[in-house]
Amino acid sequence: MQILKMVAEVKAYIRGVKAVGKSVGFVPTMGYLHEGHLTLMREAKANCDVVIVSIFINPLQFGVGEDFEEYPRDLTRDAELCQSVGIGAIFAPAVAEMYPKGYHTFVDMEELPNHLCGLARPGHFRGVSTVVSKLFNIVQPDKAFFGQKDAQQALIIKRLAADLNMNLEIVIVPIVREEDGLAMSSRNVYLTPEERQAAPVLYQSLQQAKAAIEAGETKGEAIRNLMINSIQQQKLAKIDYVEVVSRSSLEGLDRLEGEVLIAVAVCFGKTRLIDNIMLNI
Ligand code: AMP
Numbered sequence: 341m342q343i344l345k346m347v348a349e350v351k352a353y354i355r356g357v358k359a360v361g362k363s364v365g366f367v368p369t370m371g372y373l374h375e376g377h378l379t380l381m382r383e384a385k386a387n388c389d390v391v392i393v394s395i396f397i398n399p400l401q402f403g404v405g406e407d408f409e410e411y412p413r414d415l416t417r418d419a420e421l422c423q424s425v426g427i428g429a430i431f432a433p434a435v436a437e438m439y440p441k442g443y444h445t446f447v448d449m450e451e452l453p454n455h456l457c458g459l460a461r462p463g464h465f466r467g468v469s470t471v472v473s474k475l476f477n478i479v480q481p482d483k484a485f486f487g488q489k490d491a492q493q494a495l496i497i498k499r500l501a502a503d504l505n506m507n508l509e510i511v512i513v514p515i516v517r518e519e520d521g522l523a524m525s526s527r528n529v530y531l532t533p534e535e536r537q538a539a540p541v542l543y544q545s546l547q548q549a550k551a552a553i554e555a556g557e558t559k560g561e562a563i564r565n566l567m568i569n570s571i572q573q574q575k576l577a578k579i580d581y582v583e584v585v586s587r588s589s590l591e592g593l594d595r596l597e598g599e600v601l602i603a604v605a606v607c608f609g610k611t612r613l614i615d616n617i618m619l620n621i
Contacts, residue, residue, distance in 0.1 A: 366481035401467030
């Protein structure tokens with residue numbers, strides 16, 4: 341497995357792979373890898389001949405006062421994990437390699453970023469869309485793999501690839517969870533023991549919503565209230581949003597029908613956690 345730092349090295353590596361007719365799978369990450377990331381990588385390995393993983397903490401998608409500086413980093417451990425699942429190469433560029441002096445181009449999308457996480461994190465999806473577009477141009481993958489954990493991101497990237505006629509398939513992989521239901525995240529390491537104990541309330545509230553819908557509840561507002569009440573039982577939890585939306589437009593739903601996304605963002609101290617479920621009603 342190679343660890344590549346420069347764009348030119350990745351392009352040369354990919355040229356070599358494609359010259360012998362092999363397909364390229366791509367898993368973009370910010371590192372500090374966990375079982376969620378590894379599941380994406382295994383899925384990529386199962387579907388593509390060679391898999392490349394990027395590890396890049398993209399400053400453009402962090403807002404003022406967010407955790408860019410503190411975001412956990414451990415390239416040595418990440419490289420061992422990538423090696424263990426048979427990754428061909430890691431692309432781990434420096435910020436200056438991705439955004440050299442004089443960098444001026446950004447990818448902006450209308451509508452989809454104006455919901456859910458985009459409201460609390462203005463500019464976040466502009467940063468995500470820009471870095472993902474750059475990474476796609478560098479790696480030229482046949483398939484790229486993203487997690488359903490970041491449901492809005494997954495939708496935005498699918499839209500981006502379709503709107504800009506990008507020549508690849510976007511594959512979305514289900515959420516990988518801890519035993520108690522907490523969605524795996526690199527940010528879970530920030531949680532104090534008390535916060536960690538309270539954090540599965542996101543998943544529990546989603547399960548309660550699912551049960552209520554299966555029992556016949558049809559109103560979005562009733563589901564939101566049920567979840568808000570449930571999350572508020574945990575004194576350490578501060579709700580950012582609880583939304584019941586259309587899976588395709590992210591618009592709020594009064595009446596539950598079709599493909600529904602139920603998404604939550606909750607802060608525990610300075611740690612913001614997100615989770616979601618999708619239902620076909
Ligand atoms: P990140 O390093 O947090 O930017 O995540 C990189 C990729 O892994 C994104 O496509 C995430 O959606 C995905 N991912 C992160 N956590 C999980 C999880 N618990 N289950 C599935 N995919 C995940």
